[in-house]
Amino acid sequence: MSYSDRMQRNHLYSVLLSPRGAPRMVDQGTQIAQQYLSPFDRLIGLIGDSGSGKSILLKGMFPGLELTNDDEGVNVRPLPIMHQDDTGFFTPHTYHLDIRFEMAFYQPHELADAIRLADERGKRVVIEHFDLIYPYLGMNAHLLIGIGEEIIVTRPSVFGPEPDDIKEVVFASIGNRRMAHTADDLVEYCLIDRRVYHFDHYDVRNGFILSFHEKPQIDLRELEADVKKLIAQDLPISYLDNTHILIGDQRHYCTGPRMHVSSTGEIKDFQLYHEFLTHRITRDSQILGVVNMPEEIVLSELNSLKLMSFAGSESSK
Numbered sequence: 557m558s559y560s561d562r563m564q565r566n567h568l569y570s571v572l573l574s575p576r577g578a579p580r581m582v583d584q585g586t587q588i589a590q591q592y593l594s595p596f597d598r599l600i601g602l603i604g605d606s607g608s609g610k611s612i613l614l615k616g617m618f619p620g621l622e623l624t625n626d627d628e629g630v631n632v633r634p635l636p637i638m639h640q641d642d643t644g645f646f647t648p649h650t651y652h653l654d655i656r657f658e659m660a661f662y663q664p665h666e667l668a669d670a671i672r673l674a675d676e677r678g679k680r681v682v683i684e685h686f687d688l689i690y691p692y693l694g695m696n697a698h699l700l701i702g703i704g705e706e707i708i709v710t711r712p713s714v715f716g717p718e719p720d721d722i723k724e725v726v727f728a729s730i731g732n733r734r735m736a737h738t739a740d741d742l743v744e745y746c747l748i749d750r751r752v753y754h755f756d757h758y759d760v761r762n763g764f765i766l767s768f769h770e771k772p773q774i775d776l777r778e779l780e781a782d783v784k785k786l787i788a789q790d791l792p793i794s795y796l797d798n799t800h801i802l803i804g805d806q807r808h809y810c811t812g813p814r815m816h817v818s819s820t821g822e823i824k825d826f827q828l829y830h831e832f833l834t835h836r837i838t839r840d841s842q843i844l845g846v847v848n849m850p851e852e853i854v855l856s857e858l859n860s861l862k863l864m865s866f867a868g869s870e871s872s873k
Contacts, residue, residue, distance in 0.1 A: 564594055569710035569717070573759040574609065574703055576737045577811040578798075580757070581609045584707065585616020592709050593617065593699060598675050601686030601697030603722050605730045606656070607814035608703040610684045618650065618682065625654035625684065637670045637681065638662065648679065655685040668692035687719040705729035705736075705761065732762050735823045735847040738793055738816045739783065740764040741801070743828075743845055745808055746782045750774055756840075761858050763846035771832060771841035779843075780828040790821030825850045 570592065575581050593600075600617075602610045611623055624635055635658060637651040651674055658667055668689055674681050675695075683689060686697055700719065702708040704726030710717055740757065743766065747755070752772045758765035791804040793816045801810045803820070810816075817823060829844040833855075846853055 564592070564711055567592070567711050569708055572707040572709070573761070574705055574707050574733055575759055576733075576740065576764070576815060577757065578609075578612050579811060581612040581812075582616035585613040587616075588613070588701070588707070588709055589617040592711075597698040598678070598680050599671075599695070599697045599699075600680065600682045601690075601700045601719065602682075602684045602703065603687050603700070603719060604703035604726050608726070608730060608733075609812070609815065610703055611654075613701070613703065613707075614652070614682060614684075618652075621650055621652055621682065623652050623654075625657040635661070637674055638666070640670070640673060640677070640679075650680040650682060652682045653684070655683060655688040657684075659688065664689060664692045668694075687723045690719045702726040705733040731817075732848050734815055734817045735826075736762065736764050736845075737812060738820065739787075739823050739826050739845055739847050740766075741803070741808060741810055741816075742783045742786050742820065742823075743779065743843070745786070745803060745806075746779055747772075747774075749782075750779075758842075760844065760846075762849050763844060763858070765833075766843040766845075767835065767838075767840045768842070769840055776828050776830050776832070776843065780826075780830075783828075784826060787820045787823050787826060790819050792819050793817060824848045827853065829853050829855070 572584065575584050602613070604610050611625065614621060614623065635653060636648055637653055640647065653667065655667065671681050671683070671689070671693060683697070686700065690696070696712040696719070698711065700710050700712050700717070700722060702722035702725060706726075706729065708722055708725060710722070712718070747766075750772070752774065754769070756767045758767055786803075792802070794802045795813045796802050796807060798813065799809060799811055801808050801813045801816060824847060826845070826847050827849065833842040833844055834840070835842060844853070846858070
């Protein structure tokens, strides 16, 4: 019995906040690989909406893995997993495919057959949009990752979870993540107008945190009002390149340019916490912003645990 099997056997699922921006997402992928990936996992499934960061997460999990999807155009090179017998003596150990992308070129049953063949040969297959191929595949992933507002990492068994269970959760929460990321950039945009340039980004449910080594001399209520004016203008948010978006016609630096709502008016119930927070260890000053939260901010409830309840238990009678 392998050491990794003993370590992973009782792992049900883990939940991590989805970081915004490519560098932090790559770091998160590295952490997931170190803590949850076994050398014996052959089928890795990812589930999440387009732009949620699946491919970037994979760059952290599998450095050097050649991704076969192409956001900039059509990758004309034949899909390696579909030509497993044409590679000669040297064959890949790990294959990657994006099911949504490849379904434009292959039938689902063809992709499923290729995945099963690779698995039988002891190869590893990393599959984006795993939920789309699962009905044709007949087997679940060894490691299944869902990306929405949170990252869910689980090791499915005959008892579940099913890919659709993960899909239901991450697709329901991705809207909050898009709103929070756009609101984060609007606050950053207004801070630049106030000549505040240096801060770090952190994550929280339904929102974001900006952290400062030196407390800026700004009024948070005025900052909130300025951001709400941008939201009221319903300015279009558009992808410019890998490190920039357009807010209206203004170029703005962003390392997660695909994780945005299409216009500022789609941000619901934005608010800033009207006092600076202080990090308990670093003593940095922090600004907290939230979206889609019409009630007053209660700090202790933002990252509260949502525990399962079991019908028919004695305590519920």
